[in-house]
Amino acid sequence: MDNRHRIPSRHCARGAVNPVTLTVIAIVLALAVAAWFLIIKPYRDANAGVTPATAAATKPGATRDTPANVDALSTDQLLAEARTAMNEQRLVAPAGNNAFEFYMKVLQKQPGNPVAADALRETFSYGAAATEQTINQRDFTEAQREIDLLAKADPENYTLTILRSKLDAQRKTLDREQQQALDAQKAQQLAQQNATSAAKLLAEQQASAAAEAQRQQAAREQAARVAQQQPAAAAAPVAAAPRPAARAATDESISEAVLIRQVNPRYPTAAMRANQEGWVDVEMTVGADGTVGNVSVVDAQPKHVFDRSAIDAVSKWEFKPASRNGEAISVTLRRRLQFNLGR
Template identity: 80%
Template sequence: MDNRHRLSSRCLERGAVNPVTLAVVVIVVALAIAAWFLIFKPYRDAAAGMTPGTPSAQKATASREAPPANVDALSVDQLLAEARTAMNDQRLVAPAGNNAFEFYMKVLQKQPGNQVAADALRETFSYGAAATEQTINQREFTEAQREIDLLAKADPENYTLTILRSKLDAQRKTLDREQQQALDAQKAQQLAQQNAAAAAKQQAEQAAEAQRLQAAKEQAAPAGAAQQPAAAAERPAAPAARQAAPQADAISDAVLIRQVSPRYPTAAMRANQEGWVDVELTVGTDGTVGNVTVVDSQPKHVFDRSAIDAVSRWEYKPATRNGEPMAVTLRRRLQFNLGR
């Protein structure tokens, strides 16, 4: 008995390891190795796949391989393997049915306490949110809404969801505003083309009227010249000024040289109203327009101000009598039509 006690004391003095202590150390090492392969390594691989500059992060687009034929029939280990593959292929939240988030959530449905899936969803949430934000910026609104809903299932209380929803709403409003602006610009262009066509038609009509008056004056001139000798024979003693008196005065009409198209009232455009305005104006000896008044209009008081503003800026070549400028009063009608 004394010999065994002395032997044990000598072993302790020499530093021999207690068998119980050795067993505890072996168990701890085994647990650490298992934790490395089951928990830490999958997370490190997933994070490495999302780190900028790595080969996975440099892929132009996510893999579009077909999803497993029957996801519900997969085991937990198979689902985790699918999730890791999707992470490496940048398929975080898309495409639908074949992405890491859906695989991890399917794992939690089969095994609610699975720590690998729960931690993976938490640690990769920010990367999934970044991918969803890129989808929003590309204006793929339906897909973006699906991805937001998927993120909400993984972490419904995460504040990032509020930011993503706000960005999605803002992008939708921006697109609606751009489309409305394009439509308004198209309508304005059509209206300008119609106004230009109406102005050209009016100028052509005025030029034709001026030619008709000039032709009528030229036809009347020979008759006046034929009557002059008879008048001179009856009054041989009349002075030269009296002999020229019977000749008609040479009068030329005012000719429009600058026409300003009226602005279509915004309220009338929104109400799809059309109409016309008759105005009376005075063309001065310098060709400027003044005393513009509305004689009649339909509908009343809708287009009056726009017509007056436009006509007041017209310019004419003044009317003349015997080569001398004179003021004249004219009446014109302005049409307001919407293009359809």
């Protein structure tokens, strides 16, 4: 038998596509497309805004502006805004443009909406974490708003109690820190004032000491001049015929005033408390009757601390008056009163 013409026919039959196979393939493709549009895509769209892992992994981009009229948006539009906010990690902030508020609006328009209800329940912990960050940043007004928003979503959630406690603790901590800073500032100002007062007092003491040193130096120079003049006067020739007036001046008898009644000064209470000591130089007029008048402070150390006490005491002193040729006269005296605590 000649099979040369039958072999090519068998090859053609073997390479032909069965119509049944084509029909099955077409049906499978149609079912796949239908499943995509009717099942998979709606499910992914419905759950895209409620997947915490996706929201946490997505980096926040540019925040969209708040819709002009949120109340006028439809349920689908609100869900779309909520999904966008979730992707940008705007869970509870900013006010009016966050996922929680959009989902709450959905529930207002359509109570029991499963997508919004599930999203609020599943993302509550993430919203609470965002609110805790706001508390740690010490934006207390914003933190209170976010806590109130979470309370609307799940008022019985125990996390709200924790957040409120943390907010109260942070407020108290801030108040304490502000009070400590204020106290430190007052202490610094007081220290500066004390340093200024001490420097001023030291300058006054130094000036007084310098004046006293000058006075003592002048007294020493005066004593030296008097000492130099006395030998010269002794070596001078005696006048042959001294005038009567000179003899009268030589014959004058002068006695100094003698203190017969001294009143000790009262130690000032303020100086005693401050443990202060010092002295006062006073000048007085002792009258012909031995009484004291015209008492004034010439110098003092420290200034204006013991002046009044010294004047009051000296004014009560009594003297045996000075005299010239047996006749009482008024004289001016200077005395120093010491004020010591007697340790």
